[in-house]
Amino acid sequence: MSDLSGRTTIVVGASRGLGRGIATALAEAGAPVIAVSRTAAAFPEIGNGSGSIQPEIADAGEATVPATLIDRYEPRNIILVAGATPHMRPLRQHTWETFSVNWHTDVRITFHWLREILLTSLRPGSRVVVFSSGAAIAGSPLSGGYAGTNATQKIITCYAQGEADQLGLDITFTTILPRMSPDTELGRSAAHAYASAAGMSIEDFLKQFGPTLTPEIAGNAVADLVRAEAGTVAPAYLLTGAGLKKLA
Numbered sequence: 001m002s003d004l005s006g007r008t009t010i011v012v013g014a015s016r017g018l019g020r021g022i023a024t025a026l027a028e029a030g031a032p033v034i035a036v037s038r039t040a041a042a043f044p045e046i047g048n049g050s051g052s053i054q055p056e057i058a059d060a061g062e063a064t065v066p067a068t069l070i071d072r073y074e075p076r077n078i079i080l081v082a083g084a085t086p087h088m089r090p091l092r093q094h095t096w097e098t099f100s101v102n103w104h105t106d107v108r109i110t111f112h113w114l115r116e117i118l119l120t121s122l123r124p125g126s127r128v129v130v131f132s133s134g135a136a137i138a139g140s141p142l143s144g145g146y147a148g149t150n151a152t153q154k155i156i157t158c159y160a161q162g163e164a165d166q167l168g169l170d171i172t173f174t175t176i177l178p179r180m181s182p183d184t185e186l187g188r189s190a191a192h193a194y195a196s197a198a199g200m201s202i203e204d205f206l207k208q209f210g211p212t213l214t215p216e217i218a219g220n221a222v223a224d225l226v227r228a229e230a231g232t233v234a235p236a237y238l239l240t241g242a243g244l245k246k247l248a
């Protein structure tokens, strides 16, 4: 496994949560990281001095942003982690606006970035990692359209791999489906809603999922994945506190 020095990596959705852990782990592995978010975030100095994190304020869902940032930074790896926190309530209490919020953020961001990546043809050997959710498989009855948006992100990432292969582009696309992480704003809100619907404390509710998924674990998992041989990378992985598991 080589270190990531020289492999400029754009992490979209890096100001907090899983994306922040991913930006930090990639920089610690030597990558120059471009950390994209709409609000400013301060990052700690990277201890070993090889990698770096440069914040970039942008709305990743705007159609022109992927082209601008890909042209400016010529990344070797792109990690899409940005997403909106869904409104946690039963279906009957949703409006179309609350139900569809993740379609207009998560899916929109994934669509614009995948499309631009295929059009601009990242350099051979590039990696693209898209964060979906375990909800894409298990469902998420309290978060409206969220499970469907995450399934769509997984499906269109597979489409992107197919189109890249047809075009002869040597780019590896993969999707990561994390389990609930109470260490992030989004995960805390979901854990609170499901624990309260089950009449349980958050702690008891989360125990059933085993070891807690943290931003640090997510970061190390992504750093390992982008360093692995391209031929060994699966189309999709489940991510838990125990790490990555290939999905069939």
Ligand SMILES: NC(=O)c1ccc[n+]([C@@H]2O[C@H](COP(=O)([O-])OP(=O)(O)OC[C@H]3O[C@@H](n4cnc5c(N)ncnc54)[C@H](OP(=O)(O)O)[C@@H]3O)[C@@H](O)[C@H]2O)c1
Residues within 6 Å of the ligand: 012, 013, 014, 015, 016, 017, 018, 019, 036, 037, 038, 039, 040, 058, 059, 060, 061, 081, 082, 083, 084, 085, 105, 106, 109, 131, 132, 133, 134, 135, 177, 178, 179, 180, 181, 182, 184, 185, 186, 187, 188, 190
């Ligand atoms: N945490 C979990 O339990 C969990 C479980 C399964 C799947 N996931 C998925 O993992 C991803 C990250 O979740 P998280 O828990 O880390 O979320 P989070 O803590 O809410 O962080 C979301 C990040 O995305 C950024 N972002 C949102 N919209 C953006 C936009 N339009 N342009 C640029 N940046 C944007 C936010 O920064 P700004 O607000 O500053 O823009 C923030 O940095 C999401 O796709 C989520 O669905 C999370």
